[in-house]
Amino acid sequence: MEHDKNNRAFLERLHIFDVVMNRKSMREAALSLNMTPSRVSMAIKKLRELYSDPLFIREKNALEPTKFARNLHREIQKNFKKNNITNELENNDGDQSQLLISCSPHIATNVIPLAFQLTQDLPFVSIKHIDLPISRKDHTSLLIDNEVDIIFDYTPVEHPDIFFRRLFMEEYCIVCYDNHPRLTHSISLKEYTEETHAVLEAPSIHERKSDYSQHIQNEDKIIGFCSHYYLDLLAVVEVSDMICTVPQNIYLKLCASFNVKSLNYNFNLGFKKPSLYMSYLKELKKSKNKSILLKKMEKMR
DSSP states (O other), X not given: OOOOTTOHHHHHHHHHHHHHHHHSOHHHHHHHHTOOHHHXXXXXXXXXXXXXXXXXXXXXXXXXXXXXXXXXXXXXXXXXXXXXXXXXXXXXXXXXXXXXXXXXXXXXXXXXXXXHHHTTXXXXXXXXXXXXXXXXXXXXXXXHTTSOSEEEESSOOOBTTEEEEEEEEOOEXXXXXXXXXXXXXXXXXXXHHHSEEEEEOOSSGGGTTTXXXXXXXXXXXXXXXXXXXXXXXXXXXXXXXXXXEEEHHHHHHHGGGTTEEEEBOOSOOSSOOOEEEEEEEGGGGGSHHHHHHHHHHTTXX
16 A cells, blocks of 8 residues: 555544554544544544445444454554654644645735735744635635645635634725726716626636625626636726726735726625635644734734
C-alpha cells in the first residue's frame, strides 16, 4: 500500500484509524487525539467508504476490528514507522508557518489584505489562498480534513466541529461606463430596470438561490452578459452601455483600472445584502499562534 505524503487529510484519517484500533473506542480515541468524537467518527466513515469495509463491529462496550482492518493496521504501522509520519501528524499545532484561507476570488481581494495586516506581529507570515469549491459539502470536508484553516463565504459552514462568526454585511454599488450616454451621476429604479445588465452568474444552478449571486434572479433585469467573475463584468461595462451591480469593495479596488463610475441610487436593489462569515475548525483555537489571529480576524470589518 502506497501512502501519499502530500495528502495530509488521508494520512490523518489513517492516524485516527490507528488510534481507534489501539483504544477500541472512538470516544477514547477522540480524547487521546484531543479531537471531538464526531470528527473521529467522520474519519472512520470516510475510510469505510474508501475501502468498502465496515472496519469495526461493535461488541458489547468495545469495537472489534474486521479482518481487513487488522491487515490495514499492520500495513499502515509499517509505513508510518518507515516514513516517520506519526510524529509529524501528532504535532497538534500543525504547520504554524502558513495560514490556509479558502474563499471566492472577489472575497479574497477584501479579506486577504486584512489578514496580512493582522499577521504582521505574529511568528508566521505566509498566507495561502485556495479557491472555494462549488459544492457546500466540500466546504465542510476542507475544514474537517485540515486542508484549510478558515473559509470566508456568504454562507456559514454548519457542523458540530466547526465554529462560524458573522463579520459584516456586504455593501453594493451600481456601476456604468464613465461616459455613459444616458447615466451621469445617479440612476432611478425605472432606469435600473430599463438598462441592460452585466451580471454575476453562479458556478452551479444549485447555488443560485443561496449565495452572493442571488440577485441575478431578478426577472425584471435585461441581461446582456454573464460571467463568474466581477473582473469580467467591469471589463464589459467599460466598453458598453451595460450596467452592473458589484460589491463596493470590489469597485473601490478596481475603479482606477477601468473607465467606470459608481451611480447614486435610493431604491431597493431587490435582493438581501449578504453577510460575510468566517468558519473554522473549533480545534484551531487550540493552536497557540493561530488562536491569536482568529480573535483578531473575528473583529474584521
